[in-house]
Amino acid sequence: MPRLTAADEQFVHQLPEPLPNVAVHHEHWRESYFFVLHPPTGEGDVVILTMAHFPARGEMDALQLGRVDGQFFYGRHQRPYGDDPHTTVVGPASVEIERPYRSVHLKVSEDPAAPVSLDLRFEARTQPYGLRRGTMKRADEIIWDQSHMIQSGFYSGTYTRGGTTVEVDRWWGQRDHSWGIRDHARCPMWMWLAIQLPDGMLGVWHWEYANGARVYTDGCFAPADGGEPVAVVDFDHELTWTDADGKPVSYERDGTEVRGLAGTVNFVLADGSAISVEGEGTWAIPYGPVGGGQHLMKVHTSDGRSGSAIYELTGAHHHRYFPIARAERLPPG
Secondary structure (H helix, E strand, C coil): CCCCHHHHHHHCCCCCCCCCCCCCCCEEEEEEEEEECCCCCCCEEEEEEEEEEEECCEEEEEEEEEEEEEEEEEEEEEEEECCCCCEECCEEEEEEECCCCCCEEEEEEECCCCCCCCEEEEEEECCCEEEEEEEECCEEEEEEEEEEEEEEEEEEEEECCCCCCEEEEEEEEEEEEECCCCCCCHEEEEEEEEECCCCCCEEEEEEEECCEEEEEEEEEEEEECCCCCCEEEEEEEEEEEEEECCCCCCCCCCCCCCCCEEEEEEEEEECCCCCEEEEEEEEEEEEEHHCCCCEEEEECHHHHHCEEEEEEEECCCCCCECCCCCCCCCCCC
């Protein structure tokens, strides 16, 4: 007999199976929330909270990562599905959608397992943008197959680490909601940029094979006045890892000398406009064995705007960014 959950009472099904069954049973199938906040200045702390559920593993987890007062932090909370695979509470962490696409309440209670406690509210400053479904395979093996939503917002509230509480007043940041298959360790390269400008958000999700061939690009400029997002129709990048002195350095295999990122990214939008963004910054959190990580960046656009951003650059092998492969059986195969 199929096992039913409380969510099966709702009009939410997308296939003739009870929730949380999915179309493809895969060890890397996940549905996840991602929240990141940082000061508009592009300097200082970065606080990240994620929450995800994994049908094949029958569990949920929440990750805490980032940097506070110059120190990186990482924590993971998990719980088995049990009779409730849908409530977005994992250990001390909770995510409450107060008003869909408008307001989200994030909380991590004080707990020995929590590197940072927090009580924050995300308030949207742009419309959400749904990225089209993207797929990448190695021969007939699925490496990546997911859909994704991005949205810019303001964060307000507090977070506490080591007994010190920080007041957050309308910090810039981003949120994602994605669902599908993601085998992170076998993706050659992906780049996720969340660029916050006074008049809106410029974002892109971009994947390449090791030789630089493009697999997928989608993104938008989303105006802060609530106007319709304008799609990204072309994108290119010329970024460089930097060392402790801000000078170019090779990632080699493990990025041991890398401390930051700098360079130019170029966008072409569906309305015909072209925007170049110059940026430089330092680690918000390195990813260790899966390579790369996230950087907090100061940015300046070719049309005179300034802002701050999170640049995520990660992957297992890429001719420019990850010259020594850290995984086998990489796509395309």
